[in-house]
Amino acid sequence: MRISDGEFDDLDFDAGIDDSIDQLDQFWMKRALLQAVAAQQLDEVPVGAIIVRDGRVIAEAHNGREQLRDPTAHAEMIAITQAAASLGDWRLERCTLYVTLEPCPMCAGAILLSRIPRVVFGASDPKAGAVVSLYRLLNDSRLNHCADVVGGVLGRDCGELLTRFFAAKRALGKK
């Protein structure tokens, strides 16, 4: 996985609007990936998240379940709480959440409750994903909020980080 700053250089701001959005999403996802790497260095499941509003990062966090001994300490949850504190409001309007792994039911629920209008994720999670895999919680018209969703942004990089982490854990377990 390559997440060096140098990679940001290949963003082409002369491209069309859709291409620019794609490239901006990749740009921010790289920053979320840096958080995932930080989690890995603490022996936490490597998932990172950032929240961007009006072109500015207002929250960034990584999974901290083991360090904090808190089952609710997923990257998205910490970032949402941070963003609400930053804005002084629980409504995270005009925000985009970038997260390296498809949100679980808890995090998808928190996204709905915080009214985040747009979510971009990296790898999908066939075992617990609640956005496109097991459930589509962010697109349920019965609930009082929906969010636009883009998946698979730098999905291979985000997924490989997780795959390697769990492979290393299993290898340790077999020793």
Add this chain to the structure above:
Amino acid sequence: MRISDGEFDDLDFDAGIDDSIDQLDQFWMKRALLQAVAAQQLDEVPVGAIIVRDGRVIAEAHNGREQLRDPTAHAEMIAITQAAASLGDWRLERCTLYVTLEPCPMCAGAILLSRIPRVVFGASDPKAGAVVSLYRLLNDSRLNHCADVVGGVLGRDCGELLTRFFAAKRALGKK
């Protein structure tokens, strides 16, 4: 709604096992209701939760979204974080969560992540409930945990507290 201490006197511990479980559930739900009343006094949506392990309350909390300006500050979430801190472990084994309102997707997801084995709730929530109403997240064999669920315990009392709260809010809005 009656939640005075005097009401605890009518628990009959000579009753059969099932009756005793019912009565214990009502006993603890009354304590969760006291938390809901505390929320109401702070002008928060009145929902309360407690977590009991081995006959002892290890966490009790109420909804605090407005006071804390945090969209994740539901009663169950705060109680789960408290309980994990109390045990020094994110796995809330042998715990029962009592909550006055059917958990939403976020809170049901947190229940799964914390491995809580038993959930007792009061009123159901047809608009956002994720345990029996819109989803059955606590009984999905694809996920890596399920929980036993009992609903409707003091459901009328729990529901009336919410109905009156929102009716008062609407009446204020019309003035």
